Structure formats: structure tokens, C-alpha cells
Amino acid sequence: MNTQPTQAAGWRKPLRRLLGFSRLYNFLDWIFSRHRPEPGTILLTQRRVYVLPTRQGLIFCLALMVMLIGSINYNLSLGYVLTFLLAGVGIVSILHTFRNLFRTRVRAGRVEPVFAGDTAQFRIILESGAEHDRHSLRLFGRSSHADDAQNCDLPAGRSAEVTLPMPAAQRGWLPLERITIETRYPLGLTRAWSYVQPDMRALVYPRPDDSLLPPPQARPDMGDTLSVGSGTDDYYGMRPYQPSDSPRHVAWKATARGQDPLTKLFSGRAASELWFDYEQLPARLDREARLSRLARWVLLAERSGVKFGMRLPGLEVPLGEGEIQRERCLKELALFQAVDAGDAP
Amino acid sequence: MKPMDAILHPDAHPFRHMAWLLAGLALATAPHASRFSWWITAGTVLVFIWRLYIAWRDRPLPPRWLLFTLAGLATAGVWLTFRTIFGRDAGVSLLVMLLAMKLMEMRSTRDVSVAVYLAYFLAITNFFYSQTIPTAALMLATVLLVTGSLVGFNAPMRAVKDNLRTAGSLLLQAAPLMLLLFFLFPRVQGPLWGVPQDAFSGVTGLSDSMSPGTLSQLSTSDSIAFRVKFEGSPPPRGRMYWRGPVFWNYDGRTWRAGVPRLQEGSFEGLGNTTDYEITVEPHNRFWLFALDLPARAPRNARFTGDYQMLSNTAVRTRLRYDMRSYLSYRANGGAEEADLRAALTLPRDFNPRARALAQEWRNTLKSDDAVLREAIEFFRNGRYLYTLEPPLLEQHMVDEFLFDTKQGFCEHFASSFAFLMRAAGIPARVVTGYQGGELNPVDGYVVVRQADAHAWTEVWMGERGWVRVDPTAAASPVRVESGIAAAVPQGTVLPLMMRQRLDWVRSLRDNWEALSNQWNQWVLGYNPERQREMLSRLGFSDADWRQLAQMMFWSVAAALSVMAMWLLLRLKRQDPVQKAWLVFCRKLARKGVERGPAEGPLDYGARASAALPEQSQTVREISADYADLRYGPPAPAQQLRTFQRKVADFRP
Numbered sequence: 001m002n003t004q005p006t007q008a009a010g011w012r013k014p015l016r017r018l019l020g021f022s023r024l025y026n027f028l029d030w031i032f033s034r035h036r037p038e039p040g041t042i043l044l045t046q047r048r049v050y051v052l053p054t055r056q057g058l059i060f061c062l063a064l065m066v067m068l069i070g071s072i073n074y075n076l077s078l079g080y081v082l083t084f085l086l087a088g089v090g091i092v093s094i095l096h097t098f099r100n101l102f103r104t105r106v107r108a109g110r111v112e113p114v115f116a117g118d119t120a121q122f123r124i125i126l127e128s129g130a131e132h133d134r135h136s137l138r139l140f141g142r143s144s145h146a147d148d149a150q151n152c153d154l155p156a157g158r159s160a161e162v163t164l165p166m167p168a169a170q171r172g173w174l175p176l177e178r179i180t181i182e183t184r185y186p187l188g189l190t191r192a193w194s195y196v197q198p199d200m201r202a203l204v205y206p207r208p209d210d211s212l213l214p215p216p217q218a219r220p221d222m223g224d225t226l227s228v229g230s231g232t233d234d235y236y237g238m239r240p241y242q243p244s245d246s247p248r249h250v251a252w253k254a255t256a257r258g259q260d261p262l263t264k265l266f267s268g269r270a271a272s273e274l275w276f277d278y279e280q281l282p283a284r285l286d287r288e289a290r291l292s293r294l295a296r297w298v299l300l301a302e303r304s305g306v307k308f309g310m311r312l313p314g315l316e317v318p319l320g321e322g323e324i325q326r327e328r329c330l331k332e333l334a335l336f337q338a339v340d341a342g343d344a345p
Numbered sequence: 346m347k348p349m350d351a352i353l354h355p356d357a358h359p360f361r362h363m364a365w366l367l368a369g370l371a372l373a374t375a376p377h378a379s380r381f382s383w384w385i386t387a388g389t390v391l392v393f394i395w396r397l398y399i400a401w402r403d404r405p406l407p408p409r410w411l412l413f414t415l416a417g418l419a420t421a422g423v424w425l426t427f428r429t430i431f432g433r434d435a436g437v438s439l440l441v442m443l444l445a446m447k448l449m450e451m452r453s454t455r456d457v458s459v460a461v462y463l464a465y466f467l468a469i470t471n472f473f474y475s476q477t478i479p480t481a482a483l484m485l486a487t488v489l490l491v492t493g494s495l496v497g498f499n500a501p502m503r504a505v506k507d508n509l510r511t512a513g514s515l516l517l518q519a520a521p522l523m524l525l526l527f528f529l530f531p532r533v534q535g536p537l538w539g540v541p542q543d544a545f546s547g548v549t550g551l552s553d554s555m556s557p558g559t560l561s562q563l564s565t566s567d568s569i570a571f572r573v574k575f576e577g578s579p580p581p582r583g584r585m586y587w588r589g590p591v592f593w594n595y596d597g598r599t600w601r602a603g604v605p606r607l608q609e610g611s612f613e614g615l616g617n618t619t620d621y622e623i624t625v626e627p628h629n630r631f632w633l634f635a636l637d638l639p640a641r642a643p644r645n646a647r648f649t650g651d652y653q654m655l656s657n658t659a660v661r662t663r664l665r666y667d668m669r670s671y672l673s674y675r676a677n678g679g680a681e682e683a684d685l686r687a688a689l690t691l692p693r694d695f696n697p698r699a700r701a702l703a704q705e706w707r708n709t710l711k712s713d714d715a716v717l718r719e720a721i722e723f724f725r726n727g728r729y730l731y732t733l734e735p736p737l738l739e740q741h742m743v744d745e746f747l748f749d750t751k752q753g754f755c756e757h758f759a760s761s762f763a764f765l766m767r768a769a770g771i772p773a774r775v776v777t778g779y780q781g782g783e784l785n786p787v788d789g790y791v792v793v794r795q796a797d798a799h800a801w802t803e804v805w806m807g808e809r810g811w812v813r814v815d816p817t818a819a820a821s822p823v824r825v826e827s828g829i830a831a832a833v834p835q836g837t838v839l840p841l842m843m844r845q846r847l848d849w850v851r852s853l854r855d856n857w858e859a860l861s862n863q864w865n866q867w868v869l870g871y872n873p874e875r876q877r878e879m880l881s882r883l884g885f886s887d888a889d890w891r892q893l894a895q896m897m898f899w900s901v902a903a904a905l906s907v908m909a910m911w912l913l914l915r916l917k918r919q920d921p922v923q924k925a926w927l928v929f930c931r932k933l934a935r936k937g938v939e940r941g942p943a944e945g946p947l948d949y950g951a952r953a954s955a956a957l958p959e960q961s962q963t964v965r966e967i968s969a970d971y972a973d974l975r976y977g978p979p980a981p982a983q984q985l986r987t988f989q990r991k992v993a994d995f996r997p
Contacts, residue, residue: 056458063462067469072533075662077869078472078481082488084526086465088519089492091905095912096515102913135500153502186496186511188458 037199041107044194049101057189093187100183101192105129108200120168120202127159135185142177168204171334176200205330208296274308291333302326362497363400369490373464376471382426392445416446437470457498464491521904529897531890532873550628551589556599561733561754566795571625573791582781583825586637589778591651593687597695600775610652611678614671624665631655636670650679663870677810688772696743703768716769724819731821755817759800762816772805787859922974925992936997946972
């Protein structure tokens with residue numbers, strides 16, 4: 001999607017340059033552009049760093065006015081000196097505030113997948129790109145309050161990582177919202193800020209429910225009637241008991257001898273394989289509930305170390321095990337869209 | 346990749362920031378401490394300690410109702426102390442207590458800002474009392490400290506000394522803007538409206554009446570009355586009579602001015618004129634000083650019938666004016682019948698002995714001239730002692746002084762002499778002012794101090810007009826010729842700077858006062874006239890306020906853009922390693938070996954050395970050095986210099 005504009009840029013570039021002479025175009029461009037996420041490293045140029053006085057700045061101006069009038073009224077020469085010195089400090093501090101943000105580089109860092117209802121932690125990397133230290137840069141998302149901003153200092157030539165928490169309400173992709181970087185350093189009289197939206201999204205898994213691992217099920221398409229855990233295939237050994245093992249497989253005789261509990265292992269596919277099928281879930285569950293149930297099963301299955309596969313309408317995750325399989329399944333669950341609308345109850 | 350520095354911190358206000366802020370606020374408050382009643386000072390100190398304790402132990406701030414109660418009590422206290430809550434002293438006291446209350450409800454950075462602005466206000470109110478160089482230095486220190494602590498609250502992770510350095514660089518960068526604004530801001534002569542009654546209290550100077558003790562009180566004051574810059578060399582000390590208020594009415598104890606006659610006094614100037622410029626310190630009265638007799642009044646002042654100069658407004662700021670005087674003159678104005686009658690009036694039932702003496706002179710001597718000479722002889726031979734601590738006099742003050750105690754200050758001499766003259770039928774009046782002055786060799790200004798205050802008399806001699814007679818000079822010629830220090834007996838307590846034989850102190854004093862004078866002339870005395878003068882010297886004569894505002898705007902804008910370039914363009918300065926490498930790449934590109942956009946330095950070096958076989962060794966070395974310097978661990982500066990030299994010497 002993002003590659004589209006570069007293809008058509010051949011004739012658009014000169015047009016944009018021409019339109020650039022129009023003040024109205026620039027203004028509208030300024031208003032309406034940069035609402036799409038920007039890939040790569042974002043440089044905060046002077047066009048996108050805005051500076052305005054804060055409320056304290058306005059109070060400061062008011063105080064200076066009072067001091068100036070007082071100095072005139074009482075003919076206080078040193079009053080003029082102090083007033084103008086402070087006015088100078090106020091003016092110079094605008095430059096310092098601007099400089100504190102100007103030419104900072106922002107890029108996307110890592111973001112770990114989360115379950116719906118948790119909080120996604122977006123890591124954003126700031127690079128100084130300057131020979132002076134930057135202080136008290138504050139980052140906050142569009143929907144969060146400025147008081148909850150993340151504060152960060154950025155020494156000269158270094159980079160810093162800021163973690164922005166964002167609530168993940170729904171499964172699927174959670175794009176990073178527009179974030180504001182602001183600073184009031186050094187005196188809090190002015191605020192310089194910029195809006196950035198690094199191209200960054202978090203994967204949100206369905207929230208797992210609290211069901212137990214399903215009873216063994218047959219794979220209808222293979223005509224297989226063997227069930228997991230009660231396989232009568234060849235016994236081939238024992239291993240230490242794990243809490244998820246079925247009691248029927250516990251080697252009670254050995255346990256009765258005072259040894260640590262052991263579990264009997266049977267060879268054969270069905271003994272350590274599980275298939276989770278969307279369609280096989282009770283009809284009273286709606287789509288999200290089914291996905292939650294499946295997410296729970298995937299977690300439990302991975303924890304008990306069995307092989308498992310998953311079938312969703314129009315999609316099958318072949319058998320696998322371990323974390324990679326878990327992530328894969330959860331990702332499919334997170335991104336699942338019903339192929340057939342009539343499929344969901 | 347360089348290490349990550351994720352520095353996250355809670356938005357807390359640690360103890361050290363609060364401690365530094367309190368130190369700055371204390372410095373802003375401290376100069377006022379001596380001017381308050383004891384309870385304000387004590388209360389403020391207590392609140393500061395309390396706040397420090399709260400910050401140290403991380404205790405909660407006191408509840409609102411307590412603060413309101415305290416604020417109410419404090420306001421009531423101010424009212425009880427000053428009987429007003431307006432005015433200078435009461436206002437400053439209230440400001441200090443407002444600051445103290447603000448400390449107790451400082452919860453957010455915004456509250457800190459407000460406290461800091463209050464500290465700026467306190468710094469400026471300090472100038473009501475003093476505008477000397479030390480005060481300015483103290484103000485600067487206060488602003489630095491307070492601003493530094495404000496930076497601290499906006500960058501909580503930094504060390505305090507870094508915050509102070511930031512505040513210092515802000516102040517330094519603000520200095521050029523301050524100078525431009527100070528010199529170009531269109532000046533208006535204040536006040537814009539009335540100022541509180543007590544705004545100018547506490548200034549010393551001559552008074553509008555004279556009774557024994559009025560002037561001798563001044564003689565212990567070292568402070569400067571005015572400074573004079575003569576064109577050419579100053580006249581001899583004995584001729585420097587600086588005319589001030591003139592007194593006509595005597596009630597037996599006190600001399601008073603009477604109603605000033607506003608028509609211009611006329612006189613005949615004899616001989617050469619003396620031109621000079623006077624910078625008078627504020628004394629909150631109307632009179633201006635000039636050498637006897639001033640040729641004309643300066644702007645915004647009038648000339649009275651008895652040759653006083655009265656300013657149209659009270660002299661509440663340091664005032665500068667050009668003067669021209671005739672040291673020789675015939676003062677025959679202001680001598681109408683009513684004037685002469687007033688100059689002969691004496692209270693009855695006072696000083697019978699002096700009256701008798703005057704009557705005797707009148708009867709035995711024929712002319713006024715002879716009486717005058719006799720009177721001067723009387724003072725000259727009377728063995729009078731000039732002293733700052735004369736004995737107390739009772740009802741018949743002139744009698745007691747002339748015949749009994751024989752110890753007095755110039756006001757005793759002048760008062761008695763005028764009494765004798767009037768009693769003898771010669772119109773006389775008392776003139777007060779200053780006598781003498783001291784040349785500061787450093788800047789050539791003559792400094793006249795309060796201790797130079799003096800009183801003399803003028804008698805009407807018909808043809809010759811009003812003639813100045815200084816009975817003090819007759820009795821104690823040294824006073825007039827050499828100044829007060831030489832005239833008083835040894836061991837008298839005099840202002841430190843008036844004492845003799847302290848040469849090094851004196852030269853230190855001269856230098857300091859010359860500096861203060863420049864300060865006064867150019868910083869404190871920078872008024873609408875000075876501004877016009879300076880602009881016309883720069884070639885902008887008759888600039889009105891619009892032009893001034895324009896000049897101010899454009900010069901500030903220019904200064905600001907220079908500063909912006911300096912602050913912002915410095916960012917783009919290139920890494921020296923990268924810079925040398927790019928030079929190297931350009932040199933190779935000219936030989937047709939251009940670096941690909943994604944080509945690493947070592948690959949590029951290998952390709953270039955293959956293309957330039959005779960330079961292959963150098964090319965490999967340079968690219969290896971570059972990779973090392975750029976991506977390796979920090980290298981000593983020597984290695985960078987070698988690399989730069991290799992690139993510079995490289996000739997493909």
C-alpha cells in the first residue's frame with residue numbers, strides 16, 4: 001500500500017513544486033498531510049515543530065508588563081534592566097525550547113503481541129542527532145492524557161527508547177495512534193511539539209477464556225476413532241508425571257512403590273496430537289467466543305507439550321508444537337475474518 | 346549500535362530541586378529583611394524552614410483552611426504595623442507573605458513558576474530602596490539562582506550545576522537583547538500616576554526650615570547630594586557656594602522660607618561665567634542647586650525673586666541639568682519694600698542682649714557698611730568654636746550662643762548674624778545650601794556631600810544689592826577654605842570618607858565613586874533626554890517613539906536571528922571523520938571510482954584499490970582507518986589527525 005505513491009511520483013513531483021508557490025495549498029497540505037503512518041525514521045524538521053506559549057508563559061508576559069509599568073511609573077532604571085533581561089530570557093528560551101525538539105529523529109521500535117484487554121507496549125526510539133543534550137521530551141498518544149506522558153532525556157548523539165502503553169481492546173492489528181512529542185524545557189514558558197505516527201502496529205490476540213483442554217476428538221475426515229491420551233497403541237516407556245497428564249496414564253503401580261509419579265507413554269499419533277476445530281465448537285458460542293476458546297486451548301496445548309493443529313473456516317494450521325506453533329496459531333486467531341458471514345451464529 | 350539510554354522518571358519534585366528553589370527565593374527576600382518589622386522576618390524564615398522540612402521528609406502540605414487563616418492573620422498584621430495595606434513598605438511586606446503562602450501550596454510545576462515570578466517581583470521591589478551596583482549584582486545572582494531552579498523543575502534528571510549553567514547561558518544570551526531594549530525602548534518620564542506617599546521617604550537632604558541641629562544632623566551623612574562636572578577647571582573651594590533654600594521668617598527658634606516670590610530675580614552679572622552640569626540625587630523637595638548666582642533656570646524649573654531655583658516637580662529621581670553661573674554679581678533684585686520689611690522683621694521678647702549689642706552698633710556707627718564690618722569683626726575675634734556637637738540652647742538662643750556657649754555649627758552662626766543685622770536695621774536673610782565640594786581625580790567630577798551642607802546670610806547693602814556674608818567663614822575660615830574635616834576639633838566623629846589622612850581609603854573611594862557616577866549617568870540616569878542625546882550621537886536626531894519602536898523591533902529581530910543561526914545551525918556540524926571520508930570519496934569519484942549508495946567502506950576500498958593499482962596500499966589504509974574510526978570503539982584524537990592527514994595527502 002505504501003509503495004503506491006512512489007510509482008505515480010513521476011508527474012506529481014513537478015506539480016507539487018508548482019503548487020508549493022500557493023500559500024493556500026501549503027496551508028491545506030500542512031493541515032491535511034501526515035495523517036498516514038510514516039515508515040522509517042522521521043526527522044522533526046522545522047516545518048513540523050510547532051511552538052506556542054504555555055499558560056505559564058502568558059502569566060510571565062503579564063508579570064513582565066506589570067514590572068515594566070512599575071518601572072516607568074517609579075522611574076526605576078534597574079527595573080527596566082531587570083524587566084528587559086527577563087524579557088530577553090523569555091525570548092531566548094523560545095529558541096531553546098524549539099532547539100530541544102528540532103531535528104530529533106523518531107523511529108519505530110519493537111512491540112510485543114498482547115491479548116485483547118491487556119495493554120500494548122509500543123517502543124519508540126528517539127535519536128538525538130545533535131551535539132547538545134535534549135531534556136524532558138514528553139511523549140503521549142492521542143487518546144491518552146498529557147499528564148500520563150512518558151518523559152525522557154536524550155543526551156547528545158545518543159538514542160533513547162520510550163515505551164508508550166496503549167490499551168488493546170480488540171483482537172487484530174492495533175496500529176500506533178498519532179503521538180505527540182512535546183517539550184517545555186528550559187523554563188516552561190513555551191511548548192514545542194510535533195505530531196508523529198511511526199508505521200507501527202501491535203498484534204492483539206483474542207482474549208483466552210477459562211475453559212479446560214478439550215476432550216479428545218476424532219478427526220472425521222480421516223476416519224480415525226482413536227482418542228488422545230487413551231491410545232491402546234504400543235506402550236513404549238514412561239516419563240515423570242506432569243500436572244496435565246491424564247490420571248489414566250499414571251503408572252499407579254510404580255507410584256505405589258513410593259517412587260515419584262510416572263506417566264506411561266504410548267506410541268501412536270493420537271496419544272500426543274490435538275486438533276482444534278472452529279466448526280466443532282458448540283453452536284451457542286459466537287465467533288469471538290469461539291476464538292477465545294481456541295486461544296485458550298492453544299495456550300494450554302503448548303504448555304502441556306503436545307502437538308496440535310488448528311482448523312478455522314477456510315484455513316488450516318498444520319500440526320506443530322512449541323512456541324512457534326503457538327504464535328502462529330494465535331496470529332491466525334487474531335487476524336481471523338469470517339469468510340462466510342453466514343458462518344457465524 | 347550505541348547503547349540505549351532509556352531514562353524514564355516519575356514527575357517527582359525531589360528534595361534538591363526544592364532546596365535550591367528555596368535558596369533562590371530566600372536570596373530574593375533577604376535584602377528586604379532589614380526593612381520589615383521583626384515579626385514578618387521571623388514568620389518568613391519559619392515558613393521557609395517549614396517548607397524545607399516538608400520537602401525533606403516528604404510530608405503533606407498544610408490544608409487550605411490553615412493557609413487562608415495564616416494569610417488573613419498576616420494581612421491584619423501588616424495593617425496593624427503600617428496602618429495601610431497599600432504603599433511601598435506594606436506592599437512589599439504583603440508580597441513577601443504572598444510568596445510564603447505560595448510555598449505552602451506548591452504542588453505542581455505551575456505553582457513553582459508562580460513562586461519564581463513572585464521572586465522576580467521581589468527583586469524589582471528592591472530597587473525602590475537602592476539601585477547601586479551591589480544591588481544590581483545581588484539582583485543578578487537572585488535571578489540566576491531562581492531561574493536555575495526553574496530549569497531544574499523542567500529537567501528534573503539533571504545535576505543542579507548543569508541547570509545553573511543553562512540559566513547562566515540563558516541570561517548571557519538575553520543580555521544583548523536586554524541592552525537593545527534598554528537603550529531603544531521609548532522612554533517616558535514617570536510617574537504615570539500617583540505613587541504611594543512613602544515611596545520616597547528616607548532620602549536625606551536640606552529641609553524647608555532651619556533650626557539648631559538641622560544641618561549638623563546632615564554633617565554626619567556621607568551620602569552624596571549632587572555631582573558637578575565643570576567645563577574647565579572648577580573654581581576655588583572658597584567660592585563654591587551652592588545655593589539652596591532661602592529663609593526669611595524667624596520665630597526665635599526656627600527659620601522658615603515664607604512664601605516664595607515667583608517673579609524672576611534680576612541681577613547684574615560681572616565678569617566671566619562658569620558653565621557646569623549638575624547631577625542631583627533625589628531629595629524629594631523642589632529646589633535645585635546652583636553656584637551663586639545662577640544665570641538662568643534649567644528646563645522644567647523656575648527662578649524665584651530670591652534667586653532660588655525651584656523644579657516644577659519634586660526631585661524624586663536623579664536629575665541632570667546644565668547650568669551657568671556668575672561668581673561675581675550685583676544682586677539688586679527682589680528688594681521691594683515688602684521684601685525689605687520682611688527682611689527686618691524680628692520676633693519680640695527674644696535675645697535682649699543681642700538686640701542691645703546691635704542697637705549699640707547702630708548708634709555708634711554711621712553707615713550700614715561700618716555696622717557690617719563691625720559685626721564681622723565681632724565674629725572673627727569672638728573666639729567662637731566651630732563644632733558639630735554644640736551645647737543645647739534654650740529660650741534666647743542667639744544670646745546664649747553669642748555670649749555664653751560660643752560653640753556652634755554654621756546654622757548658629759548664620760542665624761545669629763542675620764538676627765544681629767536685622768536688629769541693627771539692616772535687611773538680612775539666611776541662605777542654606779552646600780559649601781565646597783571635592784574633586785574626584787578619577788573622573789573629574791566635583792562631589793558635594795550632605796556633610797557639606799552649610800548656611801550663610803545675605804544682607805541688603807543698598808547700591809551693592811544683596812551681599813553674601815558668611816559668618817562661619819569669619820569665625821572659622823578653615824571651614825570654608827578646607828572643608829569641614831579641617832574645621833572641627835580633632836576627635837569629632839565624622840563620616841568615614843570625610844576624615845583626613847586615609848589616602849588609600851580615599852583613592853579606593855574615588856575610584857568606586859567614579860564608577861558609581863558612570864553607573865548613575867548611564868544606567869540609572871538614562872532618561873528621555875539621555876536617550877535623545879545618544880541617538881543623535883548615532884545620527885538619529887529627533888527620533889520619535891515610532892521610529893524608536895521600529896529600531897527596537899528590527900535590531901532585536903536581527904540579534905535574535907543571529908542567535909538562532911548560532912543555536913540551530915550548529916546542529917548540522919559534521920562529524921570530522923565523516924567529513925574527511927567524504928573528501929576522500931570525492932577525490933576517488935573524480936578518478937571515476939564512485940561509491941555505490943549501499944557500498945560499505947571496506948568493499949569500496951577494495952574496489953578502488955583494484956582500479957588504482959599504484960595507490961592501492963593508501964586506499965586500503967584510508968578505508969580501513971575510516972571503518973575503524975567510524976564503527977570501532979572511541980579512538981584517541983591522534984588517530985583522527987593521522988586519518989585526516991592521510992586523506993589530505995591523498996593524490997589519486
